[in-house]
Amino acid sequence: MKSRKPLTDEELEAWENSRDLEAELLESVRQMTAGKVHAVMSPVISARKKTGLSQAEFAKLLGVSVRTLQEWEQGRRQPSGAAKTLIAIAERRPDVLKEMTVEIFTATATATATA
DSSP states (O other): OOOOOOOOHHHHHHHHHHOOHHHHHHHHHHHHHTTOOOOOOOHHHHHHHHHTOOHHHHHHHHTSOHHHHHHHHTTSSOOOHHHHHHHHHHHHOHHHHHHHHHHHHHHHHHHHHHO
């Protein structure tokens, strides 16, 4: 893919002035109502939703902060090594992670109660 150089301020202004925003919005609405547009979900969001866990629970299971998980879900950062593997397992076998979650959260609650 050929990279393009950024527009100059003048080029950007000319492009913005040439746009018909009303027509663009109407076309977008037509496409949405015709079912031609669909939302694309991050693999991380998809995996988390399949497990039925909240962001806080999924982050705890992966051993990362909620903020890190949010950055992965929003595409600003990418998970590495072990986290990628756990996310792939969650995507393919959410039941396995659900089972692990019960064990981990039960063990944590027990340890906290006895401390």
